[in-house]
Amino acid sequence: MSAYAWMDDALCAQTGPDAFHPDGSGHGYRAAAKICDACPVREACAEHATRLEGAGSHADRHGMWAGTVPRTRAKQAETTPKAQRDALILRLHDRGGMDADEIATAADCNKRTVYRVTATHRDQAAA
Structure with missing residues (x-):
């Protein structure tokens, strides 16, 4: 089984990517957060984002993953x-x-x- 098999069940894979990477139009991540809240693979998504982003700073993180915005994930990465x-x-x-x-x-x-x-x-x- 592929390490990415969980992505087949991700609700974001069934929508356009724009909600998860807002362009600064003022709408932020509201729509993406609603999708993430209902997603059955949120935990796998969070683990994937952690592996992908590592201990990078806020500037190294992009988009919403598992219902968390870049700033939140950067803060979480600071913990031991x-x-x-x-x-x-x-x-x-x-x-x-x-x-x-x-x-x-x-x-x-x-x-x-x-x-x-x-x-x-x-x-x-x-x-």
């Missing part, structure tokens, strides 16, 4: 891999439906890390 992993653990934990082993697999860490991150978050929320 550990912070990104911890944020993923918390999102998966808060969403529910996954046990610690499943979260650890998704976040590419061990179960102890999942317990540490969620306990730290719980303690900070209680304080």
Whole structure:
């Protein structure tokens, strides 16, 4: 299976590219955001954008990907891999439906890390 097979299901592939690369006419990314909000492959799109753009600056990023504008993606890229992993653990934990082993697999860490991150978050929320 191709690493790009997910693109076949992307809603943006079924529309014109102009909404995802506004020309400064004042309409911004509103139309693209609506399409991204309903897209079934948004997570794969975000991962692809991260691989494609790397740690580049805002100026190195173009268009909307996975419902995020260049400035937002640049800010996200500034966070450390550990912070990104911890944020993923918390999102998966808060969403529910996954046990610690499943979260650890998704976040590419061990179960102890999942317990540490969620306990730290719980303690900070209680304080």
